[in-house]
Amino acid sequence: MNEKIAKSVSKFLSLVLRHSPETIELKLDENGWADVEELIEKCNKKGSQNQMTVELLDYVVENNDKKRFAFNEDKTKIRASQGHSISVELNLDEAEPSEFLYHGTVGKFLDSIKKEGLQKMSRQYVHLSKDLETAIKVGSRRGSAQILTVRSGEMHRDGFKFYLSENNVWLTDNVPAKYIQF
DSSP states (O other): OOHHHHHHHHHHHHIIIIIOGGGGTOOOOTTSOEEHHHHHHHHHHHTOSSOOOHHHHHHHHHHOTTOOEEEOTTSSEEEESSOOSSOOOOOOOBOOOOSOEEEEEEGGGHHHHHHHOEEOTTSSSEEEBSSHHHHHHHHHTTSSEEEEEEOHHHHHHTTOOOEEOTTSOEEESEEOGGGEEO
16 A cells, blocks of 8 residues: 555544544544545545545554554544544543643744643544653644643542543543643
């Protein structure tokens, strides 16, 4: 499989499954699931540069480095695992985080974070990583990574809820600045 094609398809799937299904007139159910046949048909009707097939979708789901997408058990439906800016109910179970989690960002946001903490902004949740390597990758997407350490164990003991997505991203509604080590 051509990795350039797989990356392009992954970006397009992020758009339609996480942010703008209307781009191809795709319908998602309340849990963010799209019918695979409908997705393929509408992607190909849109005239994307890559012909969408079940095999291509399967490759992208299996090989995406961040495991952004998942199929249901019989592979008739597909959805983004997290990162939605549209309202979907992922039916995530509350989970107890490790004592520390990490968040990658860039320097220009540090002043705001010091005042307001980490906010979900246009997404459904704040995203946190269990390891520094992942946080560095995330923070590096927009420049030089600044890694924040979140005292997630303390937050949890103080009543904040945490969820673990299907692709092992920790999610919470917000992180007040007092729980962040800069």
